[in-house]
Amino acid sequence: MPRIDREAAPATAVAAAPAALALLAGRPRTAAVLALLPAAVAAFFRDPDRTPDSRTVPVDDVLSPADGKVMYAGGGQDGVAPAGEWQQVSIFLSAFDVHINRAPYGGRVVEVVERPGKWLAAYKHESAHLNERSDITVERVVGDEVRRVHFRQIVGLMARRVVTRVSVGDELATGERVGLMKFGSRMDVFVPPECDLLVREGQRVVAGETVIARWTRPVRVGA
Incomplete structure (x- = not known):
């Protein structure tokens, strides 16, 4: 149990x-x-416990931060993705999914920003920038590269509170628990162009287990 x-x-x-x-x-x-x-x-x-809740995940793999269904996988959407070049995976969590959230990529937490907002249905495009949410950015040094992954907890129509249990300076392992969202919500993950997305719209994913993206190219200088 x-x-x-x-x-x-x-x-x-x-x-x-x-x-x-x-x-x-x-x-x-x-x-x-x-x-x-x-x-x-x-x-x-x-x-529930998930298998890769440790530091043994391949350094090139980005895992799903939430249980749910992929509602978007592609280039960073205007008004949703952070400034810069990003690829985006958006995951919708129903009230029946596990709502514990996990770090999609291990590294040092360099930013945590909690933003108040509305409670629009999480599957709506505008929920990503109008709803209450928490943005977390991690950085990881791999060889001579500095890799950065940004992920976002977003409340939905039923969810009314984001619980974020990480702070700037924390060192996270890939798949480590970072918080939860209460009663149906959404998570967005943003990875740079050097990653290949490995999931498609409509696919079910499992937090801390499903590989959603993978680094296949070195990070460009100045990225």
């Missing part, structure tokens, strides 16, 4: 209130049915 993240405690307590009230009112059958609600909420916060 997977562990349950600590963020589950307050949400599960609230969800358990109707069952408790029904039990106090002398309605045990109703209470038994209502008890399914806190169980479902707790299941949302499940935190």
